[in-house]
Amino acid sequence: MLTDFLSMSGHGAGEGDGGVGAGVTFGLLAAWAVHDLEEVATVPGWARVRVPELRQRFPEVPERMWRRLESMDGREFATAVAGMAVVMAAAAAAGHRTGGRSGFYQVALNGFGLHALVHLAQAAAVRGYTPGSVTSPLVVIPFTLWARGRLRRAGALRPARPRDAVQGVALAAVATAGTHMVARRMVGRGGR
Numbered sequence: 001m002l003t004d005f006l007s008m009s010g011h012g013a014g015e016g017d018g019g020v021g022a023g024v025t026f027g028l029l030a031a032w033a034v035h036d037l038e039e040v041a042t043v044p045g046w047a048r049v050r051v052p053e054l055r056q057r058f059p060e061v062p063e064r065m066w067r068r069l070e071s072m073d074g075r076e077f078a079t080a081v082a083g084m085a086v087v088m089a090a091a092a093a094a095g096h097r098t099g100g101r102s103g104f105y106q107v108a109l110n111g112f113g114l115h116a117l118v119h120l121a122q123a124a125a126v127r128g129y130t131p132g133s134v135t136s137p138l139v140v141i142p143f144t145l146w147a148r149g150r151l152r153r154a155g156a157l158r159p160a161r162p163r164d165a166v167q168g169v170a171l172a173a174v175a176t177a178g179t180h181m182v183a184r185r186m187v188g189r190g191g192r
Contacts, residue, residue: 020154024147027094028109031143032088036081042131044074054126071179076187080104083179088112100147100156110168111175113144 047069055066088108097104116136123133151157158164 020100024150027091029092034139038135039131042105076183079183080179087175100151107167111172116140
């Protein structure tokens with residue numbers, strides 16, 4: 001498990017990060033990378049195979065959503081993931097610089113953990129695999145709980161409030177939409 005590796009590798013505590021350790025701060029980027037590698041590997045093929053069936057099962061979903069999902073190729077998706085890597089690296093770096101106290105880092109950590117519930121809800125709704133649903137319970141949720149526990153023990157975790165959950169989900173949604181919009185424009189200009 002990622003948290004065991006981070007603890008065994010000596011990254012559970014460190015200097016220059018307020019004592020919470022690079023595993024807590026840069027671990028966010030590592031856990032995100034593992035999770036998004038699953039998505040990069042599966043989204044294009046999964047969409048190609050499953051969208052026709054899902055379109056029939058869920059007619060209430062707007063047609064433009066299905067067309068958008070069908071039109072996204074692997075290159076566009078990978079470009080969006082690269083954009084999200086920049087966001088997650090910035091959040092991890094902010095967390096590291098502040099010993100985990102950065103509001104941006106904590107909102108990103110909350111959003112990362114909560115977005116796993118969206119993946120699990122999607123898998124439940126389609127009654128099967130959806131991209132991201134394997135690493136959500138195996139990596140995303142355990143890492144988030146572990147990191148929050150380390151932050152709490154270090155006295156760096158802000159008290160949990162409902163608005164923190166809303167901010168976390170909002171950051172995840174805005175960053176996802178923004179990186180996909182930029183990716184679509186970049187790949188489109190690239191001669192798609």
